[in-house]
Amino acid sequence: MGQEERRERLAELAPDQLDELESEDEEDDQRLPELPNVEEYDQVRMRMAPNPNGPWHLGSARMPAVIGTYKDIYDGWMLCRFDDTDPETKRPDLDAYDQILDAVGYLGFEPDEVLRASDRLDIYYSHARDLIDEGGAYTCSCPQAEFSEMKNAGEACPHRDKDTETVHEEFEAMVAGEYSEGEMVLRVKTDIKHKNPALRDFVAFRIIETPHPREEAAEYRCWPMLDFQSGIDDHLTGVTHIIRGIDLQDSAKKQRFVYDYFGWEYPEVVHWGHVNVDGYDVAMSTSTIKELVDSGELDGWDDPRAPTLASLRRRGIRGEAIVDAMVELGTSTSNVDLAMSAIYSENRERIDDETDRAFMIRDRDDGGAVELPLSGGPDAGHPPIHPEHDDRGRRDIPVGAGVMLEATDLPQEGERVWLKGYGCVRYTGEGLEYVDADIDVTREDDVAIVHWVPAEDNREVLMRTPDGDVTGYAESTLEAYEADELLQFERVGFVRVDGHDDGRTTVYFAHN
RNA sequence: GCUCCAGUGGAGUAGCGGCCAAACUCACGGCCCUCUCACGGCCGAGCCCCCGGUUCGAAUCCGGGCUGGAGCACCA
Numbered sequence: 145m146g147q148e149e150r151r152e153r154l155a156e157l158a159p160d161q162l163d164e165l166e167s168e169d170e171e172d173d174q175r176l177p178e179l180p181n182v183e184e185y186d187q188v189r190m191r192m193a194p195n196p197n198g199p200w201h202l203g204s205a206r207m208p209a210v211i212g213t214y215k216d217i218y219d220g221w222m223l224c225r226f227d228d229t230d231p232e233t234k235r236p237d238l239d240a241y242d243q244i245l246d247a248v249g250y251l252g253f254e255p256d257e258v259l260r261a262s263d264r265l266d267i268y269y270s271h272a273r274d275l276i277d278e279g280g281a282y283t284c285s286c287p288q289a290e291f292s293e294m295k296n297a298g299e300a301c302p303h304r305d306k307d308t309e310t311v312h313e314e315f316e317a318m319v320a321g322e323y324s325e326g327e328m329v330l331r332v333k334t335d336i337k338h339k340n341p342a343l344r345d346f347v348a349f350r351i352i353e354t355p356h357p358r359e360e361a362a363e364y365r366c367w368p369m370l371d372f373q374s375g376i377d378d379h380l381t382g383v384t385h386i387i388r389g390i391d392l393q394d395s396a397k398k399q400r401f402v403y404d405y406f407g408w409e410y411p412e413v414v415h416w417g418h419v420n421v422d423g424y425d426v427a428m429s430t431s432t433i434k435e436l437v438d439s440g441e442l443d444g445w446d447d448p449r450a451p452t453l454a455s456l457r458r459r460g461i462r463g464e465a466i467v468d469a470m471v472e473l474g475t476s477t478s479n480v481d482l483a484m485s486a487i488y489s490e491n492r493e494r495i496d497d498e499t500d501r502a503f504m505i506r507d508r509d510d511g512g513a514v515e516l517p518l519s520g521g522p523d524a525g526h527p528p529i530h531p532e533h534d535d536r537g538r539r540d541i542p543v544g545a546g547v548m549l550e551a552t553d554l555p556q557e558g559e560r561v562w563l564k565g566y567g568c569v570r571y572t573g574e575g576l577e578y579v580d581a582d583i584d585v586t587r588e589d590d591v592a593i594v595h596w597v598p599a600e601d602n603r604e605v606l607m608r609t610p611d612g613d614v615t616g617y618a619e620s621t622l623e624a625y626e627a628d629e630l631l632q633f634e635r636v637g638f639v640r641v642d643g644h645d646d647g648r649t650t651v652y653f654a655h656n
Numbered sequence: 657g658c659u660c661c662a663g664u665g666g667a668g669u670a671g672c673g674g675c676c677a678a679a680c681u682c683a684c685g686g687c688c689c690u691c692u693c694a695c696g697g698c699c700g701a702g703c704c705c706c707c708g709g710u711u712c713g714a715a716u717c718c719g720g721g722c723u724g725g726a727g728c729a730c731c732a
Binding site: 175177193194195197227228229230232233234288291292295296325326328329338339340341342343344346347349350351352367369370374389390391392393394395397415417418422469472473474476477478479480481482483485486487488489490492493496497499501503527528531532562563564565566567583586587593594595632633634635636637638656 | 657658659660661662663667668669670680681682690691692693695696724725726727728729730732
């Protein structure tokens with residue numbers, strides 16, 4: 145009895161037990177650990193805070209995948225906040241804002257609200273002024289290296305005890321653009337002797353003279369650092385649960401100092417480790433990919449060799465498959481390796497049943513396509529469109545005068561091979577001769593079953609894969625499929641049809 | 657160097673004092689099914705970092721070590 149069948153029987157015999165079974169199934173799907181102290185909040189509110197300095201790579205998907213899944217589990221609220229407060233070293237890419245939102249949609253999520261930090265400078269300034277009033281911040285003109293030395297020694301710098309008036313004046317001068325880069329910063333007063341040197345009097349605002357690429361923010365010169373900006377925003381937007389990488393572990397500790405000055409409650413925090421992905425030659429780094437795209441080594445962000453979301457999308461991989469694989473990784477703080485095969489497996493499960501089959505002969509360096517005359521058999525082969533769904537019909541592939549096989553499928557001279565959906569043929573050394581045989585020979589005599597295409601009536605194919613491009617020939621039914629449709633090339637793998645040029649179809653390889 | 661975090665089969669996750677000679681997903685090997693190397697089914701191999709301690713009992717608690725990671729930026 146199959147699973148479906150079993151379920152139906154159970155529904156007849158014991159409907160209440162079925163309910164139980166199904167609710168258990170649902171729990172199984174929620175593979176993420178419980179968020180801490182959820183019961184203390186009316187609503188779980190989370191944010192993803194991408195830096196829009198380029199389109200997303202695969203690792204970036206973890207943030208929307210996990211946070212979005214929590215949103216679904218707790219019926220929560222999700223903000224997408226672009227932390228674009230460094231116009232220079234992490235210079236925002238104007239296209240990336242929409243590309244990222246698009247990628248979030250591809251993964252199947254939609255933020256409840258979208259904010260850009262670069263729209264909110266006046267809010268940060270006003271909180272900085274409040275912090276100065278609280279005695280929680282001071283302007284500092286120490287050269288970086290000197291401050292670092294004092295800090296490491298646990299010594300306060302001479303500016304730490306400035307009077308509030310002066311600090312206000314100097315901060316306003318920072319905002320007004322009266323200092324040049326490196327001349328003045330605003331520091332949060334933490335604990336200069338804190339045992340963790342990373343937490344001692346960190347910078348909250350600095351001067352950046354390079355204008356922000358967004359027109360709306362181009363006039364600002366005094367920019368907040370992430371720890372200040374995101375701390376303020378998390379509170380102002382009512383975030384209850386912060387979920388982010390271990391690289392920001394100290395961030396929470398820094399931000400607590402600011403929260404303490406303001407008397408705010410710090411949100412719950414969950415940290416996860418870094419994700420590595422196997423199966424790619426190209427490093428999963430925005431800057432590396434950007435270089436390769438700019439230099440032309442990659443055709444673009446959606447080049448199948450790039451470990452990007454755009455690439456997986458073009459290959460026909462469903463966003464949910466990526467989400468499930470990411471969710472399966474959980475939220476542990478150790479670094480994790482994500483196997484691409486896990487994504488492929490999730491994807492295969494989703495598309496196998498609905499994907500039509502077709503034949504494609506690869507013309508590879510390690511064993512190309514061979515063309516052979518064929519005589520004595522029927523005019524055409526009729527393999528099913530899907531092996532498990534007869535109702536979807538059969539393909540009609542005329543053989544004409546001959547067929548093409550992949551060289552590695554060619555039998556020894558005098559031996560037989562079964563052309564899938566057509567019949568048995570014998571290789572004479574010159575060509576193929578039809579042999580009237582039953583399918584049993586494939587089992588009893590170990591006659592191999594292979595795929596094939598007509599030598600003449602075929603369609604040239606360019607198959608782009610993560611390991612490089614492969615050319616080949618497919619049955620001409622391929623022309624009927626529109627861009628974006630998925631196919632399984634039997635014995636080769638799943639592909640997404642990308643488009644038809646004159647005489648040639650381009651497909652992107654997903655996985656086998 | 658200082659600070660913090662983590663260590664369960666090949667990869668990931670669960671278990672968090674007895675039900676654990678450890679479960680699940682992916683990968684791997686074999687067999688079966690099959691006109692695909694897909695899908696499906698069955699079987700298999702393989703794991704609690706080390707050393708001490710607490711306890712009747714530890715993968716689970718404590719201490720030390722080892723290993724790995726993160727931070728110590730006027731990056732995010």
